[in-house]
Amino acid sequence: MNSILKIKNLKKIYHTKKSETLAVSDFSYNLKENEFVSIVGPSGCGKSTILSILSGSLEKSEGSIAKKDSITFGYMLQDDCLFDFRTILENCLLGLEINRKCTKENKEYVISLLEKYGLKDFMDSYPKNLSGGMRQRVALIRTLALKPDILLLDEPFCALDYQSRLKVSEDVLKILRMEKKSAIMVTHNLEEALTMSDTVIVLSSRPSHIKNIYKLDFDKNLSALEKKKTDAFLDYYNLIWKDIDSHV
Amino acid sequence: MYSDEHKRFLKKEKWYCLSVIFVQIFILIFLLALWQVAANFGWINTFITSSPKMVVETTLHLVKENNLFYHIGVTIYETIISFSLGTLLGLLIASIMWWNPFVRKVIDPYLTVLNSLPKVALGPIIIVWCGAQMKSIILMALLISVIVMTMSVIESFEGVDENKVKLMQVLGAKKMQIFFKLILPSSYKPIISALKIGVSMSLIGVIMGEFLVSKAGVGYLIMYGSQVFNLNLVVSGIMILAILSWMMYSLVYTIEKRLTR
Ligand SMILES: Nc1ncnc2c1ncn2[C@@H]1O[C@H](COP(=O)(O)OP(=O)(O)O)[C@@H](O)[C@H]1O
Ligand SMILES: [Mg+2]
Numbered sequence A: 001m002n003s004i005l006k007i008k009n010l011k012k013i014y015h016t017k018k019s020e021t022l023a024v025s026d027f028s029y030n031l032k033e034n035e036f037v038s039i040v041g042p043s044g045c046g047k048s049t050i051l052s053i054l055s056g057s058l059e060k061s062e063g064s065i066a067k068k069d070s071i072t073f074g075y076m077l078q079d080d081c082l083f084d085f086r087t088i089l090e091n092c093l094l095g096l097e098i099n100r101k102c103t104k105e106n107k108e109y110v111i112s113l114l115e116k117y118g119l120k121d122f123m124d125s126y127p128k129n130l131s132g133g134m135r136q137r138v139a140l141i142r143t144l145a146l147k148p149d150i151l152l153l154d155e156p157f158c159a160l161d162y163q164s165r166l167k168v169s170e171d172v173l174k175i176l177r178m179e180k181k182s183a184i185m186v187t188h189n190l191e192e193a194l195t196m197s198d199t200v201i202v203l204s205s206r207p208s209h210i211k212n213i214y215k216l217d218f219d220k221n222l223s224a225l226e227k228k229k230t231d232a233f234l235d236y237y238n239l240i241w242k243d244i245d246s247h248v
Numbered sequence B: 001m002y003s004d005e006h007k008r009f010l011k012k013e014k015w016y017c018l019s020v021i022f023v024q025i026f027i028l029i030f031l032l033a034l035w036q037v038a039a040n041f042g043w044i045n046t047f048i049t050s051s052p053k054m055v056v057e058t059t060l061h062l063v064k065e066n067n068l069f070y071h072i073g074v075t076i077y078e079t080i081i082s083f084s085l086g087t088l089l090g091l092l093i094a095s096i097m098w099w100n101p102f103v104r105k106v107i108d109p110y111l112t113v114l115n116s117l118p119k120v121a122l123g124p125i126i127i128v129w130c131g132a133q134m135k136s137i138i139l140m141a142l143l144i145s146v147i148v149m150t151m152s153v154i155e156s157f158e159g160v161d162e163n164k165v166k167l168m169q170v171l172g173a174k175k176m177q178i179f180f181k182l183i184l185p186s187s188y189k190p191i192i193s194a195l196k197i198g199v200s201m202s203l204i205g206v207i208m209g210e211f212l213v214s215k216a217g218v219g220y221l222i223m224y225g226s227q228v229f230n231l232n233l234v235v236s237g238i239m240i241l242a243i244l245s246w247m248m249y250s251l252v253y254t255i256e257k258r259l260t261r
Helices: A047-055 A088-092 A094-098 A104-116 A132-144 A162-178 A190-196 A224-229 A231-245 B004-040 B052-065 B068-099 B101-116 B119-130 B134-158 B162-170 B175-186 B188-213 B218-227 B231-260
Strands: A003-015 A020-032 A036-040 A062-067 A073-076 A150-154 A182-186 A199-203 A208-215
Touching (some): A003 A047, A020 A047, A036 A047, A036 A190, A047 A073, A047 A150, A047 A182, A094 A104, A104 A132, A132 A162, A162 A224, A208 A231, B004 B052, B068 B134, B068 B175, B068 B188, B068 B218, B068 B231, B119 B134, B134 B188, B175 B188, B218 B231
Parallel strands (some): A020 A208, A036 A182, A036 A199, A073 A150
Antiparallel strands (some): A003 A062, A199 A208
């Protein structure tokens, strides 16, 4: 499979009045089509920084990010960032409106997503009437509306309780697989990383560089729960845990 | 249908609200009665304290002989003009400040000084510049309300969640789109509620202005009363003003409730 994104020697220094912080010292990765990558690492090591740079909302200091011009990013933050003065449908159409792409087909596409993921009845309600898990799905549909090729997910399930977290992460994964998207997800939940991804990248503590890359070879058809029961899962878990632990 | 417990709960709530209103009215009547009794028995000198009866008589006299409603109209008119101008100008200045962080940084200390400066101190200058007329009064009230509006609007603009701004940027929004699709609608409620402060501030400014220069208005009545040592007039003026400001506030409050549901 082809790489659709080549990140090479990415480096980021934050400058503030008081000091400068080397957040990311060296990050390289080639993302393949339809690949789901998780980035794990100690908190404050620069995971969000990497995603912000990829999304274009933050300048990099050094390094290169190569992709075809036609490849676009969708960025989903930890906070669902739904606008409470817009209905669910209006929230989902935000990106299309901004890019003046609110055509009939695109609108229908969004409505079909809402329908597919069980939100059609809530299309005209306001975010405050939705549960955390539903809000997160709305945020995902808002991101998908612009049909991005690569999704950048920054701890997308952090705000959810354990139960809905399991459910929503499985939903989201299903959605991404169905819509055939690549994704880079930041998480500090190892279980989530292992059950959702094809590849897990472990970062060192700040200034971060890649400590290890694990290509997971679970059977694609296993559910999250089934994956967790395999021996391989436990092995990966222990390996990665040791990677992270030895750095704190 | 409600359960019996809920009915009891509702009944209790209703009684509670009613008793609050009852006590409020009772206190009002009690104080007025005490005032009147004290006046009747000569415990207080009505020449400097007036009395409820005299206030009513004076007010009726004002209506008949001095065109009270004209004075009230003048005050309301000045308040509305300075309030609307202050609101629009405040919105505009706050928008510019949001738009250009450099301007915002530069303006900040000036705004703080202007905000803490008692605006009445500017009265004499305003009178010299604009003359002893309605323009001065409106300018005075405008100064007060515009600063309050600017401060509260910019505060709500800047209170909008950073992450939402970031989201807009990532979705490719231009600054104009961020402003009209996120910042302004997010600040809708805070702005509407700032209007309540705005209307009070405008009224304060108008009365201050009328104290200084006017030939008409409720503030003028109060000032004139004190100059000719007619305390009945002063107290009546204050009463009228209290009712007036309460009415304006309730009006804006009702509009706020209507607009924000
Ligand atoms: N805007 C900023 N200015 C200065 N330092 C920052 C800024 N944002 C993040 N940092 C620093 O960069 C490091 C990495 O941050 P971040 O990417 O948010 O970590 P993570 O997402 O892995 O927890 C942290 O140590 C943080 O203090
Ligand atoms: Mg982070």
